[in-house]
Amino acid sequence: MLFDVWAPEAEERVTLHLPDAAVPTYPMERDPDRAGWWVVRAEAAHGSPYGFALDGGPVRPDPRSRRQPDGPDGSSAVVDHEAYVWGEEWAGRPLAGAVLYELHIGTYTREGTFDAASKRLGHLVDLGITHVELMPVCPFPGTHGWGYEGVSLWAVHEPYGGPDGLKRFVDAAHAAGLGVVLDVVHNHLGPSGNYLPLFGPYFTDSHHTPWGSAVNLDAPGSDEVRDYLRESALAWLRDYRLDGLRLDAVHALADTRALHFLEELSAAVDALAAELDRPLFLIAESDLGDPRTVTAREAGGLGLHAQWNDDFHHALHTALTGESQGYYADFARAPLEALTKTLTRAFFHDGTYSSFRGRRHGRPVDRTSTPAHRFLGYAQTHDQVGNRALGDRLSSSLSPGLLACAAALVLTGPFTPMLFMGEEWGARTPWQFFTDHTDPELAEAVRNGRRREFGAHGWAEEDIPDPQDPRTRERSCLDWSEPDQEPHARLLAWHRELIALRRSCPDLLDPDLSAVRAAHATGGAGRWIAYRRGDIRVAVNLSDTAATIGLGRNGRSRVLAAWEPVQAPGQDGVLTLPAESCVVLGS
Numbered sequence: 001m002l003f004d005v006w007a008p009e010a011e012e013r014v015t016l017h018l019p020d021a022a023v024p025t026y027p028m029e030r031d032p033d034r035a036g037w038w039v040v041r042a043e044a045a046h047g048s049p050y051g052f053a054l055d056g057g058p059v060r061p062d063p064r065s066r067r068q069p070d071g072p073d074g075s076s077a078v079v080d081h082e083a084y085v086w087g088e089e090w091a092g093r094p095l096a097g098a099v100l101y102e103l104h105i106g107t108y109t110r111e112g113t114f115d116a117a118s119k120r121l122g123h124l125v126d127l128g129i130t131h132v133e134l135m136p137v138c139p140f141p142g143t144h145g146w147g148y149e150g151v152s153l154w155a156v157h158e159p160y161g162g163p164d165g166l167k168r169f170v171d172a173a174h175a176a177g178l179g180v181v182l183d184v185v186h187n188h189l190g191p192s193g194n195y196l197p198l199f200g201p202y203f204t205d206s207h208h209t210p211w212g213s214a215v216n217l218d219a220p221g222s223d224e225v226r227d228y229l230r231e232s233a234l235a236w237l238r239d240y241r242l243d244g245l246r247l248d249a250v251h252a253l254a255d256t257r258a259l260h261f262l263e264e265l266s267a268a269v270d271a272l273a274a275e276l277d278r279p280l281f282l283i284a285e286s287d288l289g290d291p292r293t294v295t296a297r298e299a300g301g302l303g304l305h306a307q308w309n310d311d312f313h314h315a316l317h318t319a320l321t322g323e324s325q326g327y328y329a330d331f332a333r334a335p336l337e338a339l340t341k342t343l344t345r346a347f348f349h350d351g352t353y354s355s356f357r358g359r360r361h362g363r364p365v366d367r368t369s370t371p372a373h374r375f376l377g378y379a380q381t382h383d384q385v386g387n388r389a390l391g392d393r394l395s396s397s398l399s400p401g402l403l404a405c406a407a408a409l410v411l412t413g414p415f416t417p418m419l420f421m422g423e424e425w426g427a428r429t430p431w432q433f434f435t436d437h438t439d440p441e442l443a444e445a446v447r448n449g450r451r452r453e454f455g456a457h458g459w460a461e462e463d464i465p466d467p468q469d470p471r472t473r474e475r476s477c478l479d480w481s482e483p484d485q486e487p488h489a490r491l492l493a494w495h496r497e498l499i500a501l502r503r504s505c506p507d508l509l510d511p512d513l514s515a516v517r518a519a520h521a522t523g524g525a526g527r528w529i530a531y532r533r534g535d536i537r538v539a540v541n542l543s544d545t546a547a548t549i550g551l552g553r554n555g556r557s558r559v560l561a562a563w564e565p566v567q568a569p570g571q572d573g574v575l576t577l578p579a580e581s582c583v584v585l586g587s
Helices: 114-118 121-127 162-175 222-239 261-276 310-321 326-332 335-345 382-386 400-411 440-455 470-476 488-504
Strands: 002-006 014-017 025-027 037-041 049-054 100-103 131-134 179-184 203-209 212-215 244-247 281-284 306-308 352-354 359-361 375-377 416-420 517-521 528-533 536-541 547-550 558-562 574-577 581-586
Touching (some): 114 162, 162 179, 179 222, 222 261, 310 326, 310 335, 310 375, 310 400, 326 335, 326 352, 335 517, 400 416, 488 558, 536 547, 574 581
Parallel strands (some): 100 131, 131 179, 179 244, 244 281, 281 306, 306 375, 375 416
Antiparallel strands (some): 002 037, 014 025, 014 049, 203 212, 352 359, 517 528, 528 536, 536 581, 547 574, 558 581
16 A cells, blocks of 8 residues: 655655564655655555654654554554445435534543444434534543544544544434534644654744644645645545534634635535535634635635634623623623624624724624524533533523523524533533643643633632543533433423424524514513514513513414413513513414
8 A cells, every 4th residue: 555644854764664564664755746745655454553754763653644543642553444334325414404412422421432422312313403513533642631632633532432433423323314513623733642843844933823833824835734634624524424524713723825724625625515415514613703704705705604603602691691701791791782683693793892802803794695504503512611610501500491591592593503412401510621641741731721720810729620630521421310300301301392393493494694683671671582583483581580571563473382381472462471481482
């Protein structure tokens, strides 16, 4: 088979090492057609360990390794993707009309493996989920972690089950009718096991990010780096039959070239979708407040298919909790007004002043040409829970009624809904920041950094969970006995009811953001918000007393779903809604 590696940093020679082969070392030759590339042919089989040595130095993993059996620092291993026998063909599931479920393999079950997670897919089918969004699965140090410090962007974390484990999971999900989306991290790589700078200019000091030097997307040598990232993304979609990718923090991808990397990537994914004849999509996490992220390339946008909408989350979070620290400050000044704006216009900051940033931020979304499903709406995510000092969920401080209200706003709102694992039953388990660094100095730096960060915000350092303590991960595992207990069972049933309603009501799938009408009240009239989508009206009472809500004279309505018993409004359109409850009405 052909072994090749881009190693322009090698001055004189590159050597292929095959420790289990009859001939364990092979000198490589420069590829005359590709600058900086080295090639050699050698006998190797599926599973054979290998690595590369530059100029007589130590053997390092392949930057494009498809498997790291012994972790990021170990040897790479040959993967023959044709060796896996897939189940039935999968036609795919598009993003429009989807309900996503963010899932972390390492804590979705106590076992923390793909196979164990596969056994819980029936729960998601019963809930009405259409796509599972997996948090990153690239190799990272140790056994347990969030996955955002991964390296080897073509490989799969071995403790989860490695390449075949992921394929079995995808196969099982597809057999159950579920699409699978994978969170990939292109904006930085973990510090441990990251040997890319030894091979070539994968990073540049022309730009800096919160993680140090930026991934090289526009400096000399960036053609190959862009190819590395693009082909990695396509490999996940092609070789693992994934349905989409979530791109982490695209605002940290510094790229000044005329053709932005994200535009290049979206074009490549669309071409692959046409080749495979099934829908594929890209979802961005973006802090830019820029609708061009999800605007078609032909219209001057980057062509990504959707993005997370943190503005909607922040508005909803402040309305539910009253929190006002950090980036919540602007939303907390008038949370229901902010929630009304995001429900109808997607972005809160659309050119308005952001006190958190100390400047104006964002630009308006063209509601007539941008389908609402291009924005993901959610009440909780791994970031918004796990980046809190104690990893506390909304369920730790809110009543079941308010949790039900949050579900109604997410699942009947105009955006593509996404739930964070366990949210559907109001899980009481926290989801905390945990690591398993094998480098003692790095482990101590992460531990102390976490304590200092929250200590500066008034937390006692001894109260901050130790990321390296195995108990921190164990506390974060879902408790699968909860869904059968109250009040969890009732919340779970409510989520199922709302998702089924969303699926059965065309008005709730209408992509026309300009057609959403919303109103709210605070103070003496209570704290409520109501909105209309076609013939569907949703009313949510966040106050601790009953609210009288005028929905307008529009004929009699019937109750389609209600958290508490409620009488449908009559001809006068007046609704009396119990405290901390919500209702969905239809004609």
